[in-house]
Amino acid sequence: MRVKCVICDIVEEIDDGSPQAKKLRNRRNTMHMCTTCTERITLRTKERKATGNFQLYRESKTDEPLI
Numbered sequence: 001m002r003v004k005c006v007i008c009d010i011v012e013e014i015d016d017g018s019p020q021a022k023k024l025r026n027r028r029n030t031m032h033m034c035t036t037c038t039e040r041i042t043l044r045t046k047e048r049k050a051t052g053n054f055q056l057y058r059e060s061k062t063d064e065p066l067i
Helices: 019-026 035-051
Strands: 002-004 011-013
Touching: none
Parallel strands: none
Antiparallel strands: 002 011
């Protein structure tokens, strides 16, 4: 299966039977990133986390026993 990276527009070939290919086929809005872009984003995110200025906004989950 041929896929295109959403960031750098490089076309890659991935195995048709891989879980990533199945995910891309079944969910059309799922985006593909090449390995170099994934590594670059991961590295920069870890660097930002190390500075202490990085905040990850997550929803606060509340347990309501009546619902």
